[in-house]
Amino acid sequence: xxxxxxxxxxxxxxxxxxxxxxxxxxxxxxxxxxxxxxxxxxxxxxxxxxxxxxxxxxxxxxxxxxxxxxxxxxxxxxxxxxxxxxxxxxxxxxxxxxxxxxxxxxxxxxxxxxxxxxxxxxxxxxxxxxxxxxxxxxxxxxxxxxxxxxxxxxxxxxxxxxxxxxxxxxxxxxxxxxxxxxxxxxxxxxxxxxxxxxxxxxxxxxxxxxxxxxxxxxxxxxxxxxxxxxxxxxxxxx
Amino acid sequence: xxxxxxxxxxxxxxxxxxxxxxxxxxxxxxxxxxxxxxxxxxxxxxxxxxxxxxxxxxxxxxxxxxxxxxxxxxxxxxxxxxxxxxxxxxxxxxxxxxxxxxxxxxxxxxxxxxxxxxxxxxxxxxxxxxxxxxxxxxxxxxxxxxxxxxxxxxxxxxxxxxxxxxxxxxxxxxxxxxxxxxxxxxxxxxxxxxxxxxxxxxxxxxxxxxxxxxxxxxxxxxxxxxxxxxxxxxxxxxx
Numbered sequence: 001x002x003x004x005x006x007x008x009x010x011x012x013x014x015x016x017x018x019x020x021x022x023x024x025x026x027x028x029x030x031x032x033x034x035x036x037x038x039x040x041x042x043x044x045x046x047x048x049x050x051x052x053x054x055x056x057x058x059x060x061x062x063x064x065x066x067x068x069x070x071x072x073x074x075x076x077x078x079x080x081x082x083x084x085x086x087x088x089x090x091x092x093x094x095x096x097x098x099x100x101x102x103x104x105x106x107x108x109x110x111x112x113x114x115x116x117x118x119x120x121x122x123x124x125x126x127x128x129x130x131x132x133x134x135x136x137x138x139x140x141x142x143x144x145x146x147x148x149x150x151x152x153x154x155x156x157x158x159x160x161x162x163x164x165x166x167x168x169x170x171x172x173x174x175x176x177x178x179x180x181x182x183x184x185x186x187x188x189x190x191x192x193x194x195x196x197x198x199x200x201x202x203x204x205x206x207x208x209x210x211x212x213x214x215x216x217x218x219x220x221x222x223x224x225x226x227x228x229x230x231x232x233x234x235x236x237x238x
Numbered sequence: 239x240x241x242x243x244x245x246x247x248x249x250x251x252x253x254x255x256x257x258x259x260x261x262x263x264x265x266x267x268x269x270x271x272x273x274x275x276x277x278x279x280x281x282x283x284x285x286x287x288x289x290x291x292x293x294x295x296x297x298x299x300x301x302x303x304x305x306x307x308x309x310x311x312x313x314x315x316x317x318x319x320x321x322x323x324x325x326x327x328x329x330x331x332x333x334x335x336x337x338x339x340x341x342x343x344x345x346x347x348x349x350x351x352x353x354x355x356x357x358x359x360x361x362x363x364x365x366x367x368x369x370x371x372x373x374x375x376x377x378x379x380x381x382x383x384x385x386x387x388x389x390x391x392x393x394x395x396x397x398x399x400x401x402x403x404x405x406x407x408x409x410x411x412x413x414x415x416x417x418x419x420x421x422x423x424x425x426x427x428x429x430x431x432x433x434x435x436x437x438x439x440x441x442x443x444x445x446x447x448x449x450x451x452x453x454x455x456x457x458x459x460x461x462x463x464x465x466x467x468x469x470x471x472x473x474x475x476x477x
Contacts, residue, residue, distance in 0.1 A: 063441075064437075064441065067399075067403070067444040068403070068437050069402075069403040069404070069407075069417060069440060070403065070406075071406040071407055071410075072417060072420070072433065072436060072440065075420075075421070075433055076434075079430060079433070080430045083430055174300070174301040174302070175301070177301035177303045177304055178303060181303075188301070188303065188304060188307075191307075192307075199315075200315060201307070201308075201314055202312035202316065203315070205304060205308040205311060205312050206308060208304050208308075209296070209305065209308055212300045212301055212304060213295070216298075216299035216300070217295065
C-alpha cells in the first residue's frame with residue numbers, strides 16, 4: 001500500500017479518523033480555554049486582593065498546579081474526581097450505579113486548571129505592569145470603580161496579558177495530546193489505533209506531529225496579528 | 239496511612255531517582271549543544287539560520303508525547319535498517335529514547351532562550367570590546383557569553399523545571415520514572431493517595447531545585463544586589 005493510501009479518507013485510509021481526532025483535540029482545547037480563563041481571572045483577583053489569606057491561597061494554588069506534571073494533574077482529576085463523585089453518590093443512596101467521569105470532561109477540567117494557574121500569573125503580572133495613574137485619572141473624572149475597570153483597566157489588561165496568554169494557548173493545544181492516555185479519542189489516540197492496525201508507526205506519528213505543528217504555527221501567526229492589533233493605540237517612543 | 243506510605247514510598251523513590259537522572263542528563267546535554275546552536279541561529283547567513291529555526295519551531299510546536307511516540311514507536315518501522323546500523327539496541331530501550339527526545343526538545347527551548355539572551359546583550363559593550371580590537375572568539379568568551387548566560391539564567395532554570403514536569407510523559411512508553419512507578423502503584427492499590435504522594439514528591443523536587451537555582455542566581459547577580467539594596471530575586475516564581 002502506498003503511504004498516501006494510508007492517509008486517505010474513507011474506508012481504505014485513516015485520514016478521516018485522524019481528522020475526527022483533530023476536531024476532538026481542538027474542541028478540547030477550545031472548551032478548556034474559557035474554563036481556564038475564568039478560574040485564572042478569579043485566582044488573579046485573589047492574588048492582588050488586600051487580604052493576606054486570599055493572596056496566600058492564590059500563591060499556593062499557582063505554585064502547586066504549576067509544579068505538578070500535567071499528566072499527574074490529569075490522572076488526579078480523572079481518577080480522583082471520579083472516585084469522589086462515586087463515593088458521594090454511594091453516600092447519598094447506596095443503590096446508585098457506578099458513575100464514570102468521561103475522559104473529555106476530565107480533560108477539560110484538568111487542562112483548564114493547569115491553564116488557570118499559569119493564566120493567573122500572567123494576569124497578575126499584567127495588572128502590576130499597568131500604570132496606576134490611569135485609575136486616578138478615572139477617579140478624577142468621577143467614574144465609578146466598575147466603569148474604571150471596564151473602560152480603562154480591562155482593555156489595557158488585555159493588551160498587556162495577550163502575549164503571555166497566547167503562549168499559554170499554544171501550550172494548552174500541545175497538552176491536549178496527553179488526554180489520549182486516558183482514552184479520549186483525540187488526534188493522538190486516533191494515530192495509536194491506526195498504528196495498531198497498520199504497523200506504520202513512523203508515518204502516523206509524523207502525520208500527528210505535522211498536524212500539531214501546522215495548528216501551532218497558524219495560532220502563532222494569528223496571535224502575532226492580534227498583538228499588533230492590540231498595540232495600535234500605543235504611542236511608539238522614538 | 240503510615241503503612242500505605244511505607245509500602246508505596248520505596249517504589250516512588252526508585253522512580254524519582256530515574257526521573258532525576260533522565261532530567262539531569264537531558265538538560266545537561268541540551269545545555270552543551272544549545273550554545274553552538276544559538277550561535278548558528280543568530281548568523282546572518284540563511285543557510286545556517288534556517289535549519290536551526292526549523293528545528294526549534296518543530297520541537298516547540300509539537301507535543302512532547304507525540305515526539306516521544308514518533309521516535310520510540312516510529313523507529314520500529316525502520317527496524318531492519320537500524321539493526322544493520324547497529325543502532326537498534328539504542329532505540330529498543332525506552333529510557334534511551336526518552337532521553338534523546340527530551341534532549342532534543344530541551345535543546346530547542348534552551349537555544350531559543352540563549353538566542354534571546356545573546357541578542358539582548360547591550361550593544362555598547364560589544365562595540366567597546368571591538369574598539370579595543372578584540373577578536374570574535376575573545377569577544378564571545380569574555381563579553382557576550384558571560385553577560386548572555388547571566389540574562390538567560392532564570393529562564394534556563396524554568397526550562398529545567400518544565401523538563402522535570404514534562405518528563406512524566408516518559409511513563410507512557412513504559413519508563414519506570416516517578417510517574418511510571420506512581421501509575422503502577424495506583425493500578426495495584428487503587429488508592430488515590432498514591433497520586434498525592436507523587437504530587438508531593440514532584441513539588442519537593444521542584445522546590446529544592448528552585449531554592450538551589452536562586453542561590454546560584456544570587457551568586458551570579460552579586461554585583462547588582464549590592465548596588466540596589468532590597469532588590470528582589472530576578473526569578474519571581476517557580477516556573
